[in-house]
Structure formats: structure tokens, C-alpha cells
Amino acid sequence: MSFTKATAGKLAFAAGISMAASAAMAADTVKIGFVTTLTTGAAVMGNDMKNSVMIALDHIGHKMGGKKVEVIFEDDGFKPETGKQAADKLIKQQKVDFVAGYIWSHVLLASRKTVLDSGKFLISSNAGPSQLAGRLCHKNFFSTSWQNDQTPMAMGEVLNQKGVKSLYVMAPNYAAGKNMVTGVERTFKGKVVGKDFTKWGKDAQLDFSAELAKAKASGAQAIFVFYPGKAGGAFIKQYQQAGLRGKIDLYTVFTVDSVTLPLLQQAKLEGVLGSENTMFWGPDLDNPVNKKFVADYKKKFGSYPSHYGAQSYDSIMLIKACRRCGEGRYLQDRRDARCHEEGGLPLRSRQVQLRQQSYASPELLSAQGCGRQGRQVDDVGYQDGLHEPSGHLCQSVQDEVICTGSRPRQRAGFRKNLVGAVRVVSGSRDRQSGPGNSAYSQQLILPSCCARERNCRTAFSRPFPCLKRNDNRAASQTTHRTQWTLRSSSSRP
Amino acid sequence: MDTSLFIIQTLNGLQLGVLLFLVASGLTLTFGIMDLVNLAHGSLYMIGAFICASITLWTGSFLIGILLAIPATALVGLAVEMTVIRNLYPRDHLDHVLATFGLILCFDTLVQIIWGPEGIAVPLPKWMDGQVLLPGGVVFASYRLIIIGVGLAIAAGLYFLVVHTRIGMLIRAGASNRTMISALGINIKALFTGVFAVGACLAGLAGMLVSPITGTSIGMGNEIIITAFVIIIVGGIGSMKGAFVAAILIGLIDTLGRSYLDDVFKLVMNAEVAETAAPALSAMLIYIIMALILAFRPQGLFPPKTR
Incomplete structure (x- = not known):
């Protein structure tokens, strides 16, 4: 804790100095605003x-x-409102160049217009409301x-x-909660026997007695929940106290993670064990970049990072890749943005924006001329009206695949993955909130996986072998079975 | 309608009700007797929960945690009363709101500094952690039953204290006419301090009881304090009986609303609309009740006899 504070202090101090000199230094400094819940x-x-x-x-030497x-x-x-x-x-x-961060979908939705209208780049490190992948898609997001x-799909x-x-x-009654429920309902073929949205926000409902009693009475085989942060811990305690463990199996998304696990372990709440x-992403993900990230994080802060952290790390790497490829020019003359518009990427079909974000952010292509590579992207099948959930830009994809148009072999690999991606989503007609065809769901996660599997830390955690294109192998292999071992060596107090 | 589910939900409502009563009773004491709008009452709830959680993790026993945390919370309450609250009595309500809101921010930050932002999950002893089979085949979490028991016992104790003891007489007198009891030579300062500490204990105890269910978290008191204000307004400010009845009523309405409102709505509208409307309305339900009470019986259900 003290370290963080010291760092924050230094940072604030540094921010103060540079604010004073910001006019003079603007061209020499990359300014990134990072909005999160502190x-x-x-x-x-x-x-x-x-x-x-x-x-x-x-890692990037500042x-x-x-x-x-x-x-x-x-x-x-x-x-x-505070986020906005x-x-x-x-x-x-x-006068930042980028705004990144955002845990919460509703906060991101409130802030997006402010940032995007000003022509700056908005990078979400966590929140992924469906609107931003559809109706509200924007080239700078x-x-x-x-x-x-x-994830729930x-x-x-x-x-x-x-x-x-x-x-x-x-699920909680807010933007992300509704998306999560939509997601699981889209692919789940059985019957949803009951559904509860609970109050969310700063005064969120944390006592789920009524809902759990209903769940129990409904006779459901399993319960699916999405409760990020402290609500997750509270839910799991009550799930156990209500005697549901062993009666109704627990399946979660974004509920059991490095944030909640140590608390649950501390309270010996074994109701979570065996839930899926x-x-x-997982801290045990076996690739060099991830290993370095997790090890350095543990060394510096004494605990494991969560996916929130991993995605934030990626955000900085994404911005860095952008800088490197564009050599910083766009900040001065916005050349890349123009390049993007004039180049081959089909700007007019707004729904593909998030796919570009997954594989070929137009800004990242700029150094080698976005038009050329953009057209290649276009060739393999961007279509108007398509929509795909956002994917992941990971460090090595940025550094080696996207940024370096001069490495044909890797580019070919990238292109192959993209074909997979396009195939996967081509059944989609749901512009608002994701592909409408459940047959594609397993593969949805596939392209980002394949793009990253070999050399990127943000791939699926083992034991999830990378799926090949059109491979229908079980998506269940993404499943993490909850164990204490994840945090057992944590030095948390 | 499934009767055993209804019984469970009623018990859940009762459990929420007694917890709310513990918070509201302290609030109604301070508001009714000292004429103090104490927004920071919820912070004492939080402090109680965090102290109890720490002691529980230290000693490994939740009971020891509660037994030690109650006097500790009382001490915190005393300290707050003597340093800040005492200076507020002669001032008007707006100043109370400002100062106690400031206290909330201080307490929230203090908790973040001491315990970190992540909160604490409190383990329960094995015998409390299971479920019990009630008559009629109803299976209910034993800990929630314990909360109901403890809450009702405290309500009975408070009733005895307020109605049958000399201190209670002073408290009732204070709620009715403060000027008069000070004119009668009662040490109003000591009475106020004592009442504040008792209120702090009650709020702290509620926090301690709820922490094995929801865990402790920063700002947990701010979530309940609004409901507690609704309760004392519905019940009548300064009235212990009103606080009890209103707390149980609100607890039941909230829980049953969450349980059955969407089913009710599905009778008159399509499922999708009902799923969206029901949680929104069930979150509003207690405020609708308050609005109705304010419109038709602004003094509350059981106002203390004044003057």
C-alpha cells in the first residue's frame, strides 16, 4: 500500500510540474489520462x-x-457522473492525448462522448458495453x-x-449486468427458469437472501451469476450459507478472480471451490510476457494481479505500439486518422470498428501505410452491418504482427486468424449486442485466442489449447476451476 | 404460491427488518432526543463491522469478535461525540448534515487507510454456518435465524430499558421535551453522550451481524443509513416502537417486493418488461411508502407524545 501511495504522490508531483510546463512540453510528452475507481x-x-x-x-522505461x-x-x-x-x-x-481505464460499463458509457467528441482516443481497459460494439461504435474507441x-457466451x-x-x-441491474445475461442466454440451450437483476452502484444490494431463496425454490440445476468486486464475495458467502452448494452448481463470470479469492479464502468459504x-486470462498463463508481468507485479505489490490489471497493462502497451508505429506524428498533425479515413479500412461500416480494434487498429498500421494493409483486411471479408464483440490487442500482436508490415510471414499468420474471425461472425445479424447465432459462440473466442496463443500473454489460460479455425472443440476448456492455490502464496495481510 | 418459499422470504424479510431496526433505533434515539441529524451513524455501523472482522480474524472466533467490538465501537462513538458532535447541538440541522457528512468522508478514508479498500470477509463458526430444518420442511440459514433472535432480544431489551427504567424515562422525556428535562436538573450532557454511545453500539452491532453475510466494505454504512432514515420517518421520529414496526415493515416490503414483484408484473405485462421494471420498482418501493406516509401521516406511524 505504502509503495502505491508513494508512487501516486510522486506521480501527482510530476503531474503538477508538467502541468505548469505543459504548454511548452506538450509535443514532448505523451499524456495519458487513466480513469478508474480509486x-x-x-x-x-x-x-x-x-x-x-x-x-x-x-517495463517501457516511461x-x-x-x-x-x-x-x-x-x-x-x-x-x-464522477467518471464523466x-x-x-x-x-x-x-489536455491528455488518450483516455484509458474504466472498470464499469455505465461509467464508460457516460464518459465516451466527452472523450470521443474531442477527437481524443478512448481505450477501455475493462468495460465492454455492447452499445460501444454496435450503435455507438467509434473509430477512436x-x-x-x-x-x-x-465471456458469458x-x-x-x-x-x-x-x-x-x-x-x-x-446479475446486477446495470449495463454490463444486462449484457452478461444476454450473452449467456444467447448460447445456453436449456431453460432459464428464473432471472434476477439486483440494485447496483455505490449502494448496491449485497444481501441476496430473497433471490437465493427463489433460486432454490425454482429447482434449477445450476445458477449463473455476474457479480464483480465485493458483491461477488458476498454472493458466494450467501450461496454457501443458504445451503445451495452441492444442490445448485455455481457458474460465474468476472466474479471469482484475484480480487475476491483471497477474501474468500481468508473467510474459509469453500462454497466457491469447484465452481467454474x-x-x-489467468495469472498462471504460460507465456513470457505474462510471466514477466505477473512476477514483477508480485514482487512489487506482494499479490497477484487480476484480469483488470492485465488489461490495463495491455492498454499502456497498446498506446505504446501506436506511438511506435505512428512515430508520434498523429498527435501533431492527426495524419494517421486521415490515413485511416482515406485508406482501405471500411470506415463507413461502423460495426466493424471493434474488429479492427482486435486485429488491426488503423492507427497502428500507419507507419507502413494503413491503406495497403487496410485493404488486405478488407479483402478477407469485412462486411457492412456485421458486428463482432471486441477482442484483444496484445503486446506481441501489436509489436510484431500489426506494427511491422514488413514481416510478411507474421502478417500472413495474422491474416489467417482474421479470416477465422470473419467466418466466425459472419452469421451475425444482431447489430446491437453481438452475434445472434449460437452456433458460432464457441468460435467467437477463437480468433483472439489464436492470434495470441503462441507469443502473447493475453491468450486463454491453459488448459485451453488454442482452437484452430473452424474447430468446434469444447469452449469449456476455457473454464477455470476455482482452487485456493491461486492465491495461497499471497503475502496479503 | 409456494408456501415454504413464502415462509423463507418472510423470514428473510424479518431478518432484514431486525437489522434495520438496530440501525434505526440508534438513529431515532439521537434524532429524537438530541435533535441531531447524524448522517455518520452509518459510519459507526461500518466501524463496528471492521473492528469485529479484524478481531474475528485475529482470534478465530466470531463471538469474541462481537464481544470485544461492541465496547470498542462505544469508545469510538464516545470519542466522536466528545470531539465533534457535542459542538453541533446548539446549531441547526444544516450544520449537522454538513459536519456529519464530513465525518462520513473521514471515516471512509480512515477505513481505507487502516484496512485497505478490499474489505474483509468474516468467517462464521461451523455451528452458525449451516442450515436448520424448521417445522413445515422449510430449510433456512441458521445464521439468519440467529440474527432474528438477537435482534428481537435487543428490541425487547430496549423496550424494557425505555419503558421500565429510570434512564428510559429520561430518554422518553428527552424525546418529548428537551428543555423541560434540563430545567428539571437532569445532566443533559451526560445523557446525550450516553445515548449517543448506545446508538453507536446498536449501529456497530448491526454492522457486526451483517458482516458474515455481506462482508465488510467501505461505505457499507452509507448504504443502510438512507433506509434507516426512511424507517424513522415512517415510524415517527424519536419513537422506539415506531422504529421497530417500521423496520420490520420495510424489511418485509423490500424482501417480498424483490421476491414477488416480477411475478406480479408478469401477470399484466410481458416478461421482458417485467424483468426490467420489477427490480427498478422494488428498489423504489420503500421510498414510495415513505412518500405515502409523509403525505397522509407526516408525523409517522407512532410519533412520540410531545409537549
Whole structure:
């Protein structure tokens, strides 16, 4: 804790100095605004993100494209209005080049207009509301996480494979909660026997007695929940106390993670053990970049990072890749943005934006001329009206595949993956909230996996072998079975 | 309708009700007797929960945690009363709101500094952690039953204290006419301090009881304090009986609303609309009740006899 504070102090100090000199230094500094939750109980996630940004900055030597990087952290207080104010402040007063961060979908939705209208880049490090992958898609919006529907869609398939016929669904009553439920309902083939949306926000409902009693009475075989942060811990305690363990199997998304597990372990709540969740990332993910990230995080902060942290780390790497490829020019003359518009990427079909974000952010293509590569992307099948959940841009994809147009072999690999991606989503007609055809769901997660499997840390955690194109192997292999071992060596107090 | 589910939901409502009563009783004491709008009452709830959680993790026993945390919370309450609250009595309500809101921010930050933002999950002893089979084949979490028992016992104790003891007489007198009891030579300062500490204990105890269910978290008190204010308004400010009846009523309405409202809505509208409307309305339900009470019986259900 003390380290974080010291760092934050230094950072604030640095921010102060540079603010004074910002006019003169603007061209020499990359300014990144990072909005996350640093107060309320959700600060545990926000701190994780902040810490991971610190690690990322350490790894890149606080430099991007030869320029100094300055990250300004802002607190959203878990409230949309505060998040929007923070974005306003970053854009108008601090004059940042990028706004990144955002845990909460409703906060991101409230802030998006402020950032995008100003022509700056908005990078979500966690929140993935379906609207931003559809109706509200924007060329300057990028994500290092997912679209909300994606993870629960994989879970729907897991439930099918487990032979679950009846399901009870619970989620908080806000943008992401609704997306998560939509996602699982889209792929789950059994019957949803009951559904509860509970109050969310700063004064979220944490006592689920009524809902759990209903779930129990409904006779469902399994219960699916999405309760990020402290609500997850509370839910699992009550799930156990209500005697549901062993009666109704627990399946979760974004509920059991490095944030909640140590607390549950501390309280010896074994109700969580054996429950399953789908997640694209895990701290044990076996690749060099991830190993370095997790090891350095543990060394510096004494605990494991969560996916919030991993995605934040990626956000910084994404921005860095952008700087490197564009050699920082776009910040001065916005050349890349123009390049993007004039180049081959089909800007007019707004729905493909998030796919570009997954594989070929137009800004990233700029150094070698986005038009050429953009057309290749176009050739393999971007179609108007398609929609795909956002994917992941990971460090090595950026550094080796996308950024270096001069490496044909890797580009070919990238292109192959993209074909997979296009195939996968070509059944989609649902512009608002994700592909409408459940047959594709298993593969949805596939392209981002394949693109990353070999050399990128944000691939699916083992034991999830990378699926090949059109391979229908079980999505359940993404499933993580909850065990204490994940955090047992944590030095948390 | 499934009767055993209805019984379970009623018990759940009762459990929520007694918890709310513990918070509201302290609030109604301070508001009714001292004429103090104490928004920071919820912070004492939080402090109680965190102290209890720490002691529980230390000693490994939840009971020891509660037994030690109650006096500790009382001490915190005393300290707050003597340093901040005491200076507020002569001032008007707006100043109370400002100062106690400031206290909330201080307490929230203090908790974040001491315990970190992640909160604590409190383990229960094995014998509390299971379920019990009630008559009629109803299976219910034993800990929630314990909460109901403890809450009702405390309600009975408070009733005895307020109605049958000298201190209770002073408290009732204070709620009716403060000027008069100070004119009668009662040490109003000591009475206020005592009442504040008792209120702190009650709020702290509620926090301690709820922490094995929801875990402790920063700002947990701010979530319940609004409901507690609704309760004392519905019940009548300063009335212990009103607080009890209103707390149980609100607890039941909230729980049963969450349980059955969507089914009711599905009778008159399509399922999708009902799923969206029901949680929104069940979150509003207690405020609708308060609005109705304010419109038709602004003094509350059981107002203390004044003057």
C-alpha cells in the first residue's frame, strides 16, 4: 500500500510540474489520462489497474516513441457522473492525448462522448458495453478487454456441455449486468427458469437472501451469476450459507478472480471451490510476457494481479505500439486518422470498428501505410452491418504482427486468424449486442485466442489449447476451476 | 404460491427488518432526543463491522469478535461525540448534515487507510454456518435465524430499558421535551453522550451481524443509513416502537417486493418488461411508502407524545 501511495504522490508531483510546463512540453510528452475507481470498496480493482499501469510504465522505461510518458490517474468514485467529470477534466484541463481505464460499463458509457467528441482516443481497459460494439461504435474507441456478451457466451456453451438443462440467472441491474445475461442466454440451450437483476452502484444490494431463496425454490440445476468486486464475495458467502452448494452448481463470470479469492479464502468459504468460470486470462498463463508481468507485479505489490490489471497493462502497451508505429506524428498533425479515413479500412461500416480494434487498429498500421494493409483486411471479408464483440490487442500482436508490415510471414499468420474471425461472425445479424447465432459462440473466442496463443500473454489460460479455425472443440476448456492455490502464496495481510 | 418459499422470504424479510431496526433505533434515539441529524451513524455501523472482522480474524472466533467490538465501537462513538458532535447541538440541522457528512468522508478514508479498500470477509463458526430444518420442511440459514433472535432480544431489551427504567424515562422525556428535562436538573450532557454511545453500539452491532453475510466494505454504512432514515420517518421520529414496526415493515416490503414483484408484473405485462421494471420498482418501493406516509401521516406511524 505504502509503495502505491508513494508512487501516486510522486506521480501527482510530476503531474503538477508538467502541468505548469505543459504548454511548452506538450509535443514532448505523451499524456495519458487513466480513469478508474480509486475510492469505495471497488478501489481494490482500481488499485490493481493502477499498479499494473505502473508495471507497464516500468517495463517501457516511461518512454513511448522516444517521448516521456505521463499518466494522470482520476477516480470515478464508481459513479457515471464522477467518471464523466474526470474525463472532462482530463480532456479540458490536462489536455491528455488518450483516455484509458474504466472498470464499469455505465461509467464508460457516460464518459465516451466527452472523450470521443474531442477527437481524443478512448481505450477501455475493462468495460465492454455492447452499445460501444454496435450503435455507438467509434473509430477512436479501442478496448483491451472484451465485449460484455463474450465471456458469458462461452459460459453458455460450457453449461450446454455439462448437460445443464435449467438455469437460474442473477446479475446486477446495470449495463454490463444486462449484457452478461444476454450473452449467456444467447448460447445456453436449456431453460432459464428464473432471472434476477439486483440494485447496483455505490449502494448496491449485497444481501441476496430473497433471490437465493427463489433460486432454490425454482429447482434449477445450476445458477449463473455476474457479480464483480465485493458483491461477488458476498454472493458466494450467501450461496454457501443458504445451503445451495452441492444442490445448485455455481457458474460465474468476472466474479471469482484475484480480487475476491483471497477474501474468500481468508473467510474459509469453500462454497466457491469447484465452481467454474470462463475467463480469457489467468495469472498462471504460460507465456513470457505474462510471466514477466505477473512476477514483477508480485514482487512489487506482494499479490497477484487480476484480469483488470492485465488489461490495463495491455492498454499502456497498446498506446505504446501506436506511438511506435505512428512515430508520434498523429498527435501533431492527426495524419494517421486521415490515413485511416482515406485508406482501405471500411470506415463507413461502423460495426466493424471493434474488429479492427482486435486485429488491426488503423492507427497502428500507419507507419507502413494503413491503406495497403487496410485493404488486405478488407479483402478477407469485412462486411457492412456485421458486428463482432471486441477482442484483444496484445503486446506481441501489436509489436510484431500489426506494427511491422514488413514481416510478411507474421502478417500472413495474422491474416489467417482474421479470416477465422470473419467466418466466425459472419452469421451475425444482431447489430446491437453481438452475434445472434449460437452456433458460432464457441468460435467467437477463437480468433483472439489464436492470434495470441503462441507469443502473447493475453491468450486463454491453459488448459485451453488454442482452437484452430473452424474447430468446434469444447469452449469449456476455457473454464477455470476455482482452487485456493491461486492465491495461497499471497503475502496479503 | 409456494408456501415454504413464502415462509423463507418472510423470514428473510424479518431478518432484514431486525437489522434495520438496530440501525434505526440508534438513529431515532439521537434524532429524537438530541435533535441531531447524524448522517455518520452509518459510519459507526461500518466501524463496528471492521473492528469485529479484524478481531474475528485475529482470534478465530466470531463471538469474541462481537464481544470485544461492541465496547470498542462505544469508545469510538464516545470519542466522536466528545470531539465533534457535542459542538453541533446548539446549531441547526444544516450544520449537522454538513459536519456529519464530513465525518462520513473521514471515516471512509480512515477505513481505507487502516484496512485497505478490499474489505474483509468474516468467517462464521461451523455451528452458525449451516442450515436448520424448521417445522413445515422449510430449510433456512441458521445464521439468519440467529440474527432474528438477537435482534428481537435487543428490541425487547430496549423496550424494557425505555419503558421500565429510570434512564428510559429520561430518554422518553428527552424525546418529548428537551428543555423541560434540563430545567428539571437532569445532566443533559451526560445523557446525550450516553445515548449517543448506545446508538453507536446498536449501529456497530448491526454492522457486526451483517458482516458474515455481506462482508465488510467501505461505505457499507452509507448504504443502510438512507433506509434507516426512511424507517424513522415512517415510524415517527424519536419513537422506539415506531422504529421497530417500521423496520420490520420495510424489511418485509423490500424482501417480498424483490421476491414477488416480477411475478406480479408478469401477470399484466410481458416478461421482458417485467424483468426490467420489477427490480427498478422494488428498489423504489420503500421510498414510495415513505412518500405515502409523509403525505397522509407526516408525523409517522407512532410519533412520540410531545409537549
